[in-house]
Amino acid sequence: MFRSNFTPFLIFLLLAQPVNGKDKSIIFTVDMNKLLKLSIIGKDIVYRNNLARLSLQNENDALEAELLLEEKALSDLRKELSANDFRAKAVEFDKKVTIIRSEQSKKEDILVDNIRKEEAEFYKNIYPLLYELLSDRGGLVLMDQRNVVLWDSSVDITEDAIVVINKVLGKSNLNTKDVVE
Numbered sequence: 001m002f003r004s005n006f007t008p009f010l011i012f013l014l015l016a017q018p019v020n021g022k023d024k025s026i027i028f029t030v031d032m033n034k035l036l037k038l039s040i041i042g043k044d045i046v047y048r049n050n051l052a053r054l055s056l057q058n059e060n061d062a063l064e065a066e067l068l069l070e071e072k073a074l075s076d077l078r079k080e081l082s083a084n085d086f087r088a089k090a091v092e093f094d095k096k097v098t099i100i101r102s103e104q105s106k107k108e109d110i111l112v113d114n115i116r117k118e119e120a121e122f123y124k125n126i127y128p129l130l131y132e133l134l135s136d137r138g139g140l141v142l143m144d145q146r147n148v149v150l151w152d153s154s155v156d157i158t159e160d161a162i163v164v165i166n167k168v169l170g171k172s173n174l175n176t177k178d179v180v181e
Contacts, residue, residue: 026140029151030130031158036122039165045122049115056111060104067097129164133157 036042074093078086134142137157145151145158 024138025155026138028134028137028139028142028155028157029145029148030142030156030161031145032123033146034158035126035161035165036119039126039162039169040171041125041165041169042122045118049118052111052114056104056107059107063100063104067100125169126161126165129168130161133161133164 037046070093074086074089077089081089130142134140134157142157145156
């Protein structure tokens with residue numbers, strides 16, 4: 001069933017496509033990851049997201065170091081405390097660790113959600129530019145290269161798209177003072 005429905009589509013694509021030449025094609029490809037990583041505005045997004053990840057990682061590292069010191073101090077107290085007193089302190093420490101892990105996990109979830117939203121907003125903002133570029137070439141379909149098995153490089157409009165994105169969406173908002181040491 002699938003083959004019978006898919007075969008006419010493939011035949012159409014083969015007959016509709018010229019053998020070579022981006023100005024003659026109706027189907028073009030673009031590397032969406034490159035648009036994010038190589039356009040000015042995309043670089044800003046990646047940079048800010050990397051800073052946020054680094055900041056959270058630094059916070060996690062500091063908390064881990066603090067907890068390790070506290071655990072060592074608790075372990076040293078074991079010799080001085082009764083079994084019941086030590087158990088109570090150990091349970092209290094475990095609760096603290098569990099709360100911190102939960103809070104940090106929530107922060108990670110929020111960070112990942114914010115990153116996804118910011119990247120989705122980037123793609124939403126560039127779609128009209130991609131459509132215009134596609135239309136200017138006489139194209140009808142633009143496919144992300146992650147979804148294409150084979151393509152001729154002549155139908156790849158990634159570099160042209162980056163130029164358009166940089167021209168229209170413009171300048172960097174990077175502030176080198178924001179760099180996390």
